[in-house]
Amino acid sequence: MTPSPHSPSPSTAVLSPEVADALAGGRPVVALESTLLAHGLPRPENRTAADQVEDAVRAGGAVPATVAVLDGVPHVGLTAAEVDRVCADPDLAKLGVRDLPIAAALGRSGATTVSSTALLAARAGIGVFATGGLGGVHRHAGDTFDESADLTALSRTSLVVVCAGVKSILDVPATLERLESLSVTVVGYRTHRFPGFYVADSGSPVDWSVASAAEAxxxxAARRELAPGAVVVANPLPADQQLDPGLHDRVIADALAAADAAGARGKDVTPFVLGHLHEASGGATLAVNVRLVLRNAELAGRIAAELAALPC
Structure with missing residues (x-):
């Protein structure tokens, strides 16, 4: 993919000058999704968080590259005005990999999910991506076949994904089984317990752990030499920064029951439950969400810096 901002075709991303310069010089870059900003956080807090997340990547030693599709063209690295647009537009679409060709062909704009951010980042030559939590296998997926496209996308895309696990409203054991079936490498960062997004421990173990950004x-680097596919680095919140586990379990149960009573199905379940969580926790989940994203961004910056320092 040529890092040129001039006359891009629908399949070619526009790289911001800073990102293009960093990639050309072999310096570390970290991709960031935009769905968190457009759909995951309320306004105007989302705009403040956008700057904080990019600052956290810089604190880790890398250049941030927030990804979005604007008027049908993928952008890898956004200007301040483009971030303003992503954060302010209430009608911005949510674009997974399957939606990218539609947006490109019809000139639509949208925020990128984990799956589409990973694809566009890897195509641009970016090896590290920071997000909040992955999508996964939904509860009762045996009946609904409801599984996030994130999982298959990561099986095909070579990059590091730093996350806080998957949201605990999902079926965490089934998600880990699915990642194993897809041969996605999963390691805990200084832990052998898979994090549950708002809480440090989802109740499921991970087989492997890394002790440093250099190890990750x-x-x-070893995975990239062997076969395509992602390395998921699961980075839990410290126990003193997580949502109270008792409150978490209670609110999750209430939220899932409310979603069932409301007839929420498929892709409507997650936003319904997360909205219920935010309200029932008195906004505590929002604070935890921002906190974990900042930690993931900073760690991703350090991993990217270590990756850039490895001999070619």
């Missing part, structure tokens, strides 16, 4: 970079 070496694992990805």
């Amino acid at each position: 970079a070496r694992v990805f």
